[in-house]
Amino acid sequence: MVDLHHAREVDTGQPPDLDFDGFYAAHFQSLTIQLYAYTGDLADAQDVVQEAFLRALARWDRLTTLDDPLAWVRRVAWNLATSQWRRARTAALFLRRHRPEDTPAPGPDRVALAEALATLPAQQRRVVILHYLADLPVRDIAAQIGAPEGSVKAWLSRGRTALAARLSEKEDGR
Amino acid sequence: MTNLDHDPLAAAFDDFRGRVAPFVKPAGADRTREAMRTRTRRRGLAAAALTVLVIAIPLTVQAVWRTDPHGLPAAPVLPDPRVSASTHYFVGPGQNSRPSRTAPEGGIAEATLYSSVIDLPAWPEQSSRAGCPAGPVEFQDGDTQNGRVTLWIAGVVHADADRDGRAETFARIFCMSDNDIASRILALTNGSGGGVRTVGTVIEQAADAVAICGIRAGTDGAIQVEIADFPMAWRCAERQLANERYISRQWLTFTWNGSSFVQQGEADRTVNPYASDLKLTGTDLVMTRQANGRWTGSMTLTVRNLGASKIPYRTQSIIMAGMKLIDPPPGCTMGKPQAGMVDVFCTGAELAAGGTRTLTLNIDTPKRARLTFVPSTELLPLNNGYNDPDESNNNAPLAIEFRD
Numbered sequence: 001m002v003d004l005h006h007a008r009e010v011d012t013g014q015p016p017d018l019d020f021d022g023f024y025a026a027h028f029q030s031l032t033i034q035l036y037a038y039t040g041d042l043a044d045a046q047d048v049v050q051e052a053f054l055r056a057l058a059r060w061d062r063l064t065t066l067d068d069p070l071a072w073v074r075r076v077a078w079n080l081a082t083s084q085w086r087r088a089r090t091a092a093l094f095l096r097r098h099r100p101e102d103t104p105a106p107g108p109d110r111v112a113l114a115e116a117l118a119t120l121p122a123q124q125r126r127v128v129i130l131h132y133l134a135d136l137p138v139r140d141i142a143a144q145i146g147a148p149e150g151s152v153k154a155w156l157s158r159g160r161t162a163l164a165a166r167l168s169e170k171e172d173g174r
Numbered sequence: 175m176t177n178l179d180h181d182p183l184a185a186a187f188d189d190f191r192g193r194v195a196p197f198v199k200p201a202g203a204d205r206t207r208e209a210m211r212t213r214t215r216r217r218g219l220a221a222a223a224l225t226v227l228v229i230a231i232p233l234t235v236q237a238v239w240r241t242d243p244h245g246l247p248a249a250p251v252l253p254d255p256r257v258s259a260s261t262h263y264f265v266g267p268g269q270n271s272r273p274s275r276t277a278p279e280g281g282i283a284e285a286t287l288y289s290s291v292i293d294l295p296a297w298p299e300q301s302s303r304a305g306c307p308a309g310p311v312e313f314q315d316g317d318t319q320n321g322r323v324t325l326w327i328a329g330v331v332h333a334d335a336d337r338d339g340r341a342e343t344f345a346r347i348f349c350m351s352d353n354d355i356a357s358r359i360l361a362l363t364n365g366s367g368g369g370v371r372t373v374g375t376v377i378e379q380a381a382d383a384v385a386i387c388g389i390r391a392g393t394d395g396a397i398q399v400e401i402a403d404f405p406m407a408w409r410c411a412e413r414q415l416a417n418e419r420y421i422s423r424q425w426l427t428f429t430w431n432g433s434s435f436v437q438q439g440e441a442d443r444t445v446n447p448y449a450s451d452l453k454l455t456g457t458d459l460v461m462t463r464q465a466n467g468r469w470t471g472s473m474t475l476t477v478r479n480l481g482a483s484k485i486p487y488r489t490q491s492i493i494m495a496g497m498k499l500i501d502p503p504p505g506c507t508m509g510k511p512q513a514g515m516v517d518v519f520c521t522g523a524e525l526a527a528g529g530t531r532t533l534t535l536n537i538d539t540p541k542r543a544r545l546t547f548v549p550s551t552e553l554l555p556l557n558n559g560y561n562d563p564d565e566s567n568n569n570a571p572l573a574i575e576f577r578d
Contacts, residue, residue: 021203028200033191042197050201057210113190132187150547154492157517158552160183161490161509165554167186
């Protein structure tokens with residue numbers, strides 16, 4: 001049984017953990033799930049999130065002075081993921097050395113949502129994931145991706161509609 | 175934020191979270207620390223290696239390669255340039271490889287090619303407009319990126335195309351700019367001064383080869399290229415997204431005739447029943463004040479099918495909360511207002527190839543309001559997104575204006 005409470009990114013209402021171990025343990029999974037939803041590749045998602053935490057560790061003293069260190073790590077991970085081809089050369093070099101075996105992942109037939117998300121335009125996919133999986137309000141999504149709140153609202157609205165339509169098609173197709 | 179009672183997508187995402195969570199395997203904080211220490215050490219080593227390289231360059235440039243600037247080369251006299259110490263390369267989505275450091279006599283090793291300057295011929299007009307560069311481009315470990323344009327090498331083979339006993343090198347090269355992806359097969363050989371010289375293009379993505387999926391050496395110096403009729407032309411760039419149900423593949427054979435590469439035989443002409451292209455245009459919504467104090471206006475949406483197959487679709491127009499449809503056309507409904515806006519959805523039955531459908535939405539609102547969002551209309555193909563690859567014409571800007 002998976003504890004969804006721990007899988008969520010924003011869950012405790014407490015200030016961010018200031019020790020790296022606790023911070024890593026609290027947020028690695030939720031960030032990876034978000035990036036998996038975006039990329040459709042769990043191994044890649046783990047790679048970019050790990051790379052983001054690695055970069056966070058390298059500047060940990062400065063990072064802990066930020067109001068929201070998690071936002072910094074999230075932004076780095078998403079930037080790595082969205083600069084798709086460049087990201088992997090950096091991240092893969094590190095993590096493939098540390099990955100003991102191929103990363104098992106849920107098959108597409110088991111996660112229809114991932115397949116449906118893959119059909120959305122990138123901006124819509126991104127804001128939908130940040131809304132539903134990172135539980136971010138529109139204002140924070142806009143801040144993270146550097147877009148006006150109005151655009152985020154529009155993307156979110158279109159993305160939700162498109163996603164619902166896709167999932168509905170899949171249901172009908174069964 | 176997520177509300178299981180009111181939003182079915184929230185339940186889908188929570189289910190997703192639960193299904194994926196057990197598969198996430200963190201490397202752990204300790205290994206992250208270890209990696210950071212390793213990376214710091216490597217940076218030190220890299221700086222030392224750079225010093226050695228600077229010393230080595232004067233020795234390299236003394237060498238001269240004999241080549242024919244117009245055709246395939248005579249015998250090069252130097253070994254391949256040295257390559258990066260890394261053995262891991264990334265050459266495109268889903269295509270991690272360990273490039274070979276060896277090549278047949280005369281050929282360029284895959285690893286060498288991955289970190290070289292390649293003189294790219296001009297891309298077809300559409301790709302060129304999208305920013306795909308021509309001329310010398312420096313690749314590093316299999317790819318290169320400049321702003322929103324990324325190029326990468328995905329597949330290298332060798333064949334003795336001119337039958338001189340020395341191999342030529344053939345590479346599949348992709349260029350991506352946003353969602354536009356082009357690909358081609360280039361013939362390359364060792365150039366003068368230790369570089370790579372481009373002999374020519376074997377084939378590139380075009381109307382009759384919408385996806386270049388593979389490359390292999392044939393017999394007697396031939397080069398073979400796999401093409402596929404993906405409705406979405408770039409699917410061969412992302413293997414994991416390929417859905418074989420929608421495509422057919424075939425291998426084409428090319429040989430060198432002394433001045434260019436020519437295709438042997440005819441390709442099977444296939445018409446992909448899933449290929450299509452919907453185009454949306456729309457008019458602005460101009461609201462005018464009526465005698466009763468209310469505001470009314472209309473907007474027209476036009477959907478054209480520029481493709482080869484019929485396709486159903488849905489349009490989604492975002493207008494202002496408080497606006498209502500007057501006599502909604504069949505298939506049109508309104509969503510729930512949220513954040514100052516409301517959606518108008520119109521479902522269209524299958525639109526035949528070459529067909530056009532026009533829809534007029536008449537709209538009423540009790541009061542003038544100020545925009546707090548970006549209105550527009552989006553078109554959503556209702557066939558798993560597979561058969562409308564050109565998304566650039568699926569959106570129509572919408573201006574909403576109030577006139578007294």
